[in-house]
Amino acid sequence: MDFAFDARTEELRARLLAFMDEHVYPAEQVAHEQRARLSSPWENPPVVEELKAQARRHGLWNLFLPDAEYGAGLTNLQYAPLAEITGRSPQLAPTATNCAAPDTGNMEVLAQFGDERQKKQWLEPLLAGEIRSAFAMTEPDVASSDATNITTHIRREGDEYVITGRKWYISGAMHPDCKIFIVMGKTDPDGPDIRRQQSMVLVPRDTPGVTVKRAMQVFGYEDHYHGGHAEVVFDEARVPVSNLIGEEGGGFAIAQARLGPGRIHHCMRLIGMAERAIELMCRRAVSREAFGKALAQQGVVQNWIADARVAVEQLRLLVLKTAWMMDTVGNRGAHTEIQAIKIATPRTVVGILDRAIQLHGAGGVSQDFPLAELYAGARTLMLADGPDEVHQRSLARREIKKYL
Structure with missing residues (x-):
């Protein structure tokens, strides 16, 4: 297994990191202020449309679709580090690049199972970000x-x-x-x-x-x-x-085909959320003092940060292995790994975010930091696309079957 980024991935990573620094992070507060002035809370703040236009100009559009006819034509292994980057700002970056759920899964379904009329009527405007x-x-x-x-x-x-x-x-x-x-x-x-x-x-x-x-x-x-x-x-x-x-009676199979890539996309973005949490923890730790010394010098804080780094590195390797297997042996061949990351990633990232909230004190649960909203999103992913216990049951049965 070779998880080194190829030249195309490196080039897209560089473009995407610059896009995040120059456009997405500065837009977070702008979007929050604009939303407060909208007539409907469900409308996109104007800055979101500006970000979408910028993403298209930078060639950062529909990165998730492996079918080159409709999307960027990236493998799962190529897309994984890009999804991680967008996960650092999950409210804005996935939407800005037209890589946000549930549209991603729906576009995959239409691309794989839709007929030509359905693709023309619904897939094309979704790919264009028009609907x-x-x-x-x-x-x-x-x-x-x-x-x-x-x-x-x-x-x-x-x-x-x-x-x-x-x-x-x-x-x-x-x-x-x-x-x-x-x-x-x-x-x-x-x-x-x-x-x-x-x-x-x-x-x-x-x-x-x-x-x-x-x-x-x-x-x-x-x-x-x-x-x-x-x-x-x-x-x-x-x-x-x-x-x-597709066909009558094919709904369950289509749902499984849809949820496989969706699960790994969520896990990739969750790692980005964890990285954002670690960054915020470190910035907070070096800027605050308690009981006569910086929080960064407190042993418990050092332990939290060290444990978070170890956990993220472990998760990233497991997610990259899963992406590699999906590319080489298909979703069915990577079933165990897909379930493993679906179990491990949300619960681990929830723990990291919980520590980050604790380190920020009252600020951690406030609207002044993204941590509380990130926590809500990560915790929900222990239920979305199948609760953890369902995946544990299935994975365990597959393991036990080897010995029957």
């Missing part, structure tokens, strides 16, 4: 950690599908530019194979019967930059049968 999208799978009335539990019903009536169900924590759905939902529901609820009961259909936001009911908070945050997380009701919403993605 946003949402992925509607999670439901409040069932344990969505088991995706076979979903109850949203998609029945066929002639040339139409009729969708009925309730979803929640549908990321991006509050954004005014969110124009399309990818909805997962059951077309064959009584089918003998529980993994062939589900299908995915494209549902335009303005379809009669679709109601974006309310924004769901995450630890009190509404996550405006990513378009929020909504409760959405589908009440006999009708779409053409041609809005089916």
Whole structure:
């Protein structure tokens, strides 16, 4: 295994680091001030559109897509260090480079499984950053950690599908530019194979019967930059049968194909969040004094910083190994590694952020530092894309199977 950055990765890293220093970090406070003056909290502050234009001018656009026809054509191993850099400012950098979830996963689904009409109508404007999208799978009335539990019903009536169900924590759905939902529901609820009961259909936001009911908070945050997380009701919403993605019964397989890259992207960005936390810890430690000496001279603070550095280096190697395996043996061959990073990365980064908050005292939980919001995002990723316990169960069963 060789994780050295190749020439293209080095060149993109240099460009992206300069973009972060020159444009993204200075825009964080500007965006905060602009948002307070917006008529709707879900609109993008003007500086976000300026960042998107700058990113396109710098060739830092759609870096996540491995398909060169639609994106940068990077491998997972090439994209990993770039996603880490954007993770240092998760509210702005992923959106600025058109690499923000849930749009990334939705673009991957359309690129891989969509037909030509679907690509023309929805993928192309998503790639151009002209619209946003949402992925509607999670439901409040069932344990969505088991995706076979979903109850949203998609029945066929002639040339139409009729969708009925309730979803929640549908990321991006509050954004005014969110124009399309990818909805997962059951077309064959009584089918003998529980993994062939589900299908995915494209549902335009303005379809009669679709109601974006309310924004769901995450630890009190509404996550405006990513378009929020909504409760959405589908009440006999009708779409053409041609809005089916792939084939009937293929929804579960498409979901798994979508979530594999999504999980590793989240882990890459989490490492960037941890690096930002370490930087803030060090700056705080050398600038504050308590009990007659700098915080940087306090043994417990030194331990926190040292442990954080060790943990990040370990995580980065595991994530890079996973990216390398996805490139060489495919997502299925890297299943164990994908689950391992999904388990290890959020919980470790949550611990690092918790220490950083502690070091900042009251400032750590305030709006004057990004740590509290970073903590909320990292902690949520112990649930998103499958809770840790589901991945632990699956990984353990795979390990035990070797000895049966």
